Amino acid sequence: MDSETWAAVAAVGAVAAAAIALVALFFTGRAANAAKKQTKHQKDAVKAAEAQTRLQEKAVKAAIAQTELQREAAETAAAQTELQRKAAQDAVQPYVWVDVVPDEAQGTILNLVLGNSGPTFAHNVRVTIEPPLPQGKLHGATSGQKRLSEGITALGPGRKLVWSLGVGHEVVQEDEPKIHTITIDADGPFGPLPQQPYKINLTDIRETRDAPEGNLHYVRKAIEKVAKKLDGSD
Numbered sequence: 753m754d755s756e757t758w759a760a761v762a763a764v765g766a767v768a769a770a771a772i773a774l775v776a777l778f779f780t781g782r783a784a785n786a787a788k789k790q791t792k793h794q795k796d797a798v799k800a801a802e803a804q805t806r807l808q809e810k811a812v813k814a815a816i817a818q819t820e821l822q823r824e825a826a827e828t829a830a831a832q833t834e835l836q837r838k839a840a841q842d843a844v845q846p847y848v849w850v851d852v853v854p855d856e857a858q859g860t861i862l863n864l865v866l867g868n869s870g871p872t873f874a875h876n877v878r879v880t881i882e883p884p885l886p887q888g889k890l891h892g893a894t895s896g897q898k899r900l901s902e903g904i905t906a907l908g909p910g911r912k913l914v915w916s917l918g919v920g921h922e923v924v925q926e927d928e929p930k931i932h933t934i935t936i937d938a939d940g941p942f943g944p945l946p947q948q949p950y951k952i953n954l955t956d957i958r959e960t961r962d963a964p965e966g967n968l969h970y971v972r973k974a975i976e977k978v979a980k981k982l983d984g985s986d
């Protein structure tokens with residue numbers, strides 16, 4: 753072949769190579785675009801999965817919060833029920849007390865009084881007084897504290913048991929202990945009552961008004977005076 757023929761063949765080969773390169777470049781570009789689209793779809797899928805995960809996490813947190821609210825509501829309801837049950841029990845419990853008070857008929861005498869201010873019976877009532885209360889010279893002055901320490905079988909609602917301790921100045925003396933701790937054990941409708949020890953101070957009674965309540969005492973005194981005058985006039 754002459755030089756012109758070789759030049760023509762070379763030109764054709766160059767054109768063919770260029771065409772092949774263009775085709776390859778075209779398909780390479782399409783493949784790159786497809787890869788980009790695939791990558792974008794994958795990124796979108798990842799973002800969607802992350803968003804779904806966040807939604808699920810929020811749903812789980814909301815469910816946990818709802819469960820906690822339900823638990824707190826159940827605990828509150830249980831506590832309220834327990835308070836109502838206890839209030840209902842307390843409303844029908846006996847209220848037992850012990851005190852030292854002036855005699856209602858004779859103000860100069862001090863009495864040891866056991867009372868029940870509650871609406872139901874108290875059973876197996878036992879009272880401890882520490883130190884023991886001082887006692888006067890009246891007959892039976894020692895019996896009250898002894899009976900209380902040994903126990904009272906039952907004490908009805910509104911009931912009082914009264915024992916004389918003695919004349920006020922004999923009971924409240926300077927050299928005797930003034931503060932006494934009283935502890936009461938008793939049973940109510942639902943079992944043993946809670947212990948609530950308390951203190952009484954006999955000094956609080958000193959120099960208080962010792963006149964008995966009501967007017968019958970004074971009426972009796974007036975009648976006695978009239979009777980004495982009548983006896984003296986005979």
